[in-house]
Amino acid sequence: xxxxxxxxxxxxxxxxxxxxxGFLTIDxxxxxxxxxxxxxxxxxxxxxxxxxxxxxxxxxxxxxxxLSGECLREVMAFYKLDIENLxxxxxxxxxxxxxxxxxxxxSAGTHNGMRSVIYQLQDxxxxxxxxxxxxxxxxxxxxxxxxxxxxxxxKIIEEAITKAAEAAACLAExxxxxxxxxxxxxxxxxxxxxxxxxxxxxxxxDDTAAAGGPSVKDAGNGTEE
Numbered sequence: 001x002x003x004x005x006x007x008x009x010x011x012x013x014x015x016x017x018x019x020x021x022g023f024l025t026i027d028x029x030x031x032x033x034x035x036x037x038x039x040x041x042x043x044x045x046x047x048x049x050x051x052x053x054x055x056x057x058x059x060x061x062x063x064x065x066x067l068s069g070e071c072l073r074e075v076m077a078f079y080k081l082d083i084e085n086l087x088x089x090x091x092x093x094x095x096x097x098x099x100x101x102x103x104x105x106x107s108a109g110t111h112n113g114m115r116s117v118i119y120q121l122q123d124x125x126x127x128x129x130x131x132x133x134x135x136x137x138x139x140x141x142x143x144x145x146x147x148x149x150x151x152x153x154x155k156i157i158e159e160a161i162t163k164a165a166e167a168a169a170c171l172a173e174x175x176x177x178x179x180x181x182x183x184x185x186x187x188x189x190x191x192x193x194x195x196x197x198x199x200x201x202x203x204x205x206d207d208t209a210a211a212g213g214p215s216v217k218d219a220g221n222g223t224e225e
Contacts, residue, residue, distance in 0.1 A: 002051075002172040003075055004029065005059040007068050007090040007113040018133040019065060021161055022089040022113075025131070026058050028165040042074040052173045068113040069120030076121060086126040087171055088117060089164055095132025098156035099185040100163055102129050104176045127176045131164050132185075133157070 006022030014020055030037045035049030037058045044061040057079070061071035076086060090113055095101055105125040108114035118124045135153065167183035 001055045001057065001079060001081060001085065003057050003059060003072075003079070003081065003086045004168050004172060005061065005068075005072055005075075005086065005088050007061065007065060007088065007117075009065050010060075010062045018091055021091045021131045021133065021157070021164070023060050024161050025089045025129075025164045025168065026060050028162060029168060030058055032165065033169075042071050042078065044071040044075070046075075051169050054172045056172055065113040065116075067116055069116035069118070072117050073120040083121065083123045083126045086121075087128060087168060088114065088126065089129045089131070089168060090114060091133045092130035093134050095130055095134055097132055097135045097153050098160040099132035100129065100160060100167060100183055101132070102167060102171065102176065102180045102184055103127065104180075127171055127179075129164050129167055129171070129179075131157075131160055 004026070006024070006026035008014065008020035008023030009017075015023070026037060029035065029051075030047060033049055033051050035047045035056075035058055037045050037047035037060060039046050040062075042059070043063050044059050046060075047058045049056060049058070057075070059071065059075060061068040063070050072086065072088075076083070090111060092101065092109070092111065094109060104127050106128070107124060108118050114128070163183060167179050170182060171179035
């Protein structure tokens with residue numbers, strides 16, 4: 001069994017914001033594989049189903065981002081799974097908008113939700129899928145990550161979240177090596193995007209989100225959680 005968790009903040013005011021790309025990815029997985037993520041358990045919303053031949057539990061912690069680890073600690077304790085059977089999907093301000101980065105393990109970086117997960121599990125040896133939300137930040141970091149997706153970057157992030165869902169399915173069925181080979185954004189592409197961004201707004205400007213499932217709408221700023 002695999003646990004696939006997407007990080008985010010609960011509540012309508014946050015549902016289409018940059019910090020919620022993890023939730024949005026879970027929504028796409030749920031729709032594609034017919035899994036209802038509506039059972040309240042482990043301080044989160046969960047749903048059990050199948051991705052190919054692999055049994056999975058989709059999880060959306062409802063603790064607010066900074067306490068996400070409390071939910072996943074309860075999930076892992078209940079199912080008594082090895083840490084490698086958990087994967088976490090979340091936004092990354094340090095990656096260019098729309099880029100994907102899959103890793104087998106690692107630190108939390110600057111992400112408070114991941115800091116909570118690693119602290120509560122006392123282990124960082126689980127795969128993770130990071131979705132880039134980096135761009136031209138206006139104002140403070142907290143305001144940026146809980147702001148919505150606007151402008152031409154909408155399509156970029158919609159495609160990225162769809163790919164993140166595909167990557168999660170691949171990782172669940174075939175493991176992290178296959179997922180990294182197939183879905184990590186190639187360095188050549190990143191260089192081209194950076195070069196294109198020197199003249200005009202490109203994949204590093206402001207914002208956007210989801211496709212293939214729930215669409216991403218414009219969302220305003222809220223209060224940091």
